[in-house]
Amino acid sequence: MASNCDICVNYVYDEDDDEYYCMVNLDEDEMYRFLTGNCRECPYFRLDDEYGVVRHQM
Numbered sequence: 001m002a003s004n005c006d007i008c009v010n011y012v013y014d015e016d017d018d019e020y021y022c023m024v025n026l027d028e029d030e031m032y033r034f035l036t037g038n039c040r041e042c043p044y045f046r047l048d049d050e051y052g053v054v055r056h057q058m
Contacts, residue, residue: 004041009048 005011010023024044026034033039 004045007048008042008044009046010044011048 005020005022008022011020012023013020024042030039034042
């Protein structure tokens with residue numbers, strides 16, 4: 001299962017812990033599917049497109 005977490009806007013770096021965390025709060029069923037690998041893609045994935053705002057303003 002390929003993970004797109006590295007390019008997701010919800011995957012943020014915490015300087016205090018020196019680790020990356022997913023900012024989405026999963027409920028119990030979603031967490032079970034995630035941990036068992038039964039989900040093919042994350043329903044909360046959003047591309048971290050830092051130039052998207054600029055393109056929208058043009």
